Amino acid sequence: MGGETISDHKEPSTLPSQSREILELAIPAMLAIASEPILNLADTAMIGRLGVALLAARAIASALIGGIYWIFTFLIFGTTTLVGRHYGANEPKACGEIYLHAILIAAAGGIAVSSLLIVFAPYLYAAMGAQDAVLITGTSYFRIRIAGTTFTFLWFASVGFLRGIQNTRTPMLIALFVNGLNIALDYALIYGKFGFPALGLQGAAIGSFVCQVLGAGICFRILFFSSYSTEYGLTQWRFLPSRFRSLTHIGRDLAVRTGALRFSLIFATAIASRMGTVFISSHEIAFQLWIFCSDTVDGIAVAGQALVAKYLGSDRAEKALRLGKTLILWGCTAGLVFGLGYLLSKQILINLFTKNPDVIQILSTEIFPLLVLFQPLNGIVFVLDGVLIGAHDTRFLMWAMLIGSSIIFIPITWLSLQFGFGLLGVWVGLSLFMAYRLTTNLVRLLSRRWIHVSTGRS
16 A cells, blocks of 8 residues: 555546546545444444433534534545645645644644543533433543544544545545444443453443544554655655645634534534433434435545545646536435435334334434435535535635524524424424535536635636
8 A cells, every 4th residue: 555656647528437537536435434424323323222311422422522523624624635736736745745734733633622621521511411310421431532532633634645645545444444343342342242341331432442543553554654655755844834824724714614514513412402312312313324424425525625636736627627517416316325225224224223212203203304305415515515625615615604504504403492393493404504505515616716716816
């Protein structure tokens, strides 16, 4: 798995050839990204069988950790965009410089975040509306999980670099191995299998921490002790303010954008928690299925981001536009597949996660119809996000997300609690929010203004 040589690829001119180029990057990325929600689904299913209180404790931790980690995913997306631009311009040393500076930000950010959240864990659970039993158990679980934050952020930066140089296969292999091991450790440590003690919820946290450390360690072994190191100058560290500024600029926009999205989702979880354990458990199961589709389709978005960055770096803006239009077809198709799959396997999926009749009733009659209906639209939203991030049009994405979350999703979610709309109201708000994102992203793509932003002409 050594470094790949930068070369001038022949430009595909047909839809099939362009689709092949997308799939070469997208399939490994989809498998890698899908392994994370599969892990979460397995984790949710195993913990769900221990009782609704423990599932609620995990749900709150998942929302909080997801919120923090998603804010720092600029270490993936920002690094991919910047590295991809230099890759397209045939500048390998600049690619390496971006990665080294991303590592510095990852290490500093990870240490700061984990230290603060370990201290304030009980207050965060209380703010999320956790009842006493959930708060006590959940705080311990959360602290173990968040202790591995630095290693996760280093993994983010490494994945961003590899995607930027058009290598999605290596992250796929690492992710499949590490997440597969995590599922096995969860089973062993939660239930006391294979000679391990039965640690319940805390066992799941320990398994996750071990795998966070392992994932970062494998990345460093591959990148710093192979041909990558010499080809991209990874042993030639020097602090360059220009590299740091470029990362912090794109990181700021993406962090605010992602923060707004995650705050909205955390707010929805907090509202569901205040409705009661049955509602928060129902929301957690449906949300994990929603995330499974989102993260899997993000594999196509990853391909779009990496290719758009490369094309614009080599002054092929028209090809980047054609790619964006092709990705709309792929995103919609992927969403249709997920929607149909959820529709046909609804009862099987629900019974996999819970035996509680109240939870089953809420999921079957209120949430699943919306979950199924909006998957094709969601697929288009996710891939267009990738195109615009690859074009460095992050300022537009930031403002669009801030406006949509503040005037659509959060108000509808709050009203659902105040006026007794229940969990259905929360999911109506989420669905309308996704319809808004589809509209804004599509209009932005067709306006072509993202091309001018990327090239610095406006």
